[in-house]
Amino acid sequence: MNGGDFNGAAAGFPEPFRLFVRESVESTNDEVRELARMGAPDGVVVLAERQTAGRGRRGAAWFSPPGESLAFSILVKPPEPKALWPRLALAAGLAVAEALESSGLTAGIKWPNDVWLGGKKAAGILVEAGADFAVVGIGLNVNSTEFPEGVRGIATSMRIEAEREFERGEVLAEIIRRFAIRRAQIDRDFEELIAAVRVRCVLTGKQVALLTAGGPKTGIVEGIAPGGELLLRTTDGLERLMQADEVRVLGD
Numbered sequence: 001m002n003g004g005d006f007n008g009a010a011a012g013f014p015e016p017f018r019l020f021v022r023e024s025v026e027s028t029n030d031e032v033r034e035l036a037r038m039g040a041p042d043g044v045v046v047l048a049e050r051q052t053a054g055r056g057r058r059g060a061a062w063f064s065p066p067g068e069s070l071a072f073s074i075l076v077k078p079p080e081p082k083a084l085w086p087r088l089a090l091a092a093g094l095a096v097a098e099a100l101e102s103s104g105l106t107a108g109i110k111w112p113n114d115v116w117l118g119g120k121k122a123a124g125i126l127v128e129a130g131a132d133f134a135v136v137g138i139g140l141n142v143n144s145t146e147f148p149e150g151v152r153g154i155a156t157s158m159r160i161e162a163e164r165e166f167e168r169g170e171v172l173a174e175i176i177r178r179f180a181i182r183r184a185q186i187d188r189d190f191e192e193l194i195a196a197v198r199v200r201c202v203l204t205g206k207q208v209a210l211l212t213a214g215g216p217k218t219g220i221v222e223g224i225a226p227g228g229e230l231l232l233r234t235t236d237g238l239e240r241l242m243q244a245d246e247v248r249v250l251g252d
Helices: 003-010 028-037 087-102 158-162 168-185 190-198
Strands: 018-025 044-051 069-076 107-110 114-117 120-129 134-141 207-212 215-224 230-234 237-241 246-249
Touching (some): 018 028, 028 120, 069 168, 087 114, 087 120, 087 134, 087 190, 168 190, 215 237
Antiparallel strands (some): 044 069, 069 134, 107 114, 207 246
């Protein structure tokens, strides 16, 4: 699919979203961050067919072969207090999950920033904050059938799970439509958002190992709290975790 095809799909974007297609960039998150510094408005979406330095959390490389996947970033200027901006990761993950479900797939959310299909990772979210803006980066495996050796056992795609190809522009448009709704729910309507995340949480009841700012932790996930925190039962009791750099399910 070329830029024109993507722009055709973007004609149905809700306000204020506007799409810019790049053939190649180092990172769509970095591209949007620079646009924000130059005064770009809320709702700018930059999609790249090729990222030479695409990354996930903790700087890990993100695999996104041209023509097979979606790699894009959204500029958000939330009116909500900055303390609530980390909830954008949950809003974006839910938007992706709902878009996948609209295509007939069954999606799960791996708190705080991954979307699963068939027990494997299909999408990742990376939210980075600036002074008065946030950048929401999304990578989704759409039509990929092959993955590098390092992630082959843990990654999947829409095509693999559905056994058919998808129009990437249509998938992108559906994600943006869903995100337009969910991004507006990080404050007063967060109860509705978190309820939708909670029913899709793939970690509930699982024993997990996490890497947090306070060090590594292990325990059993009891669910997601009303504020979006992960409820982890450890030997020290019930803990509420706002963020984690790495979450690994044990015993799978």
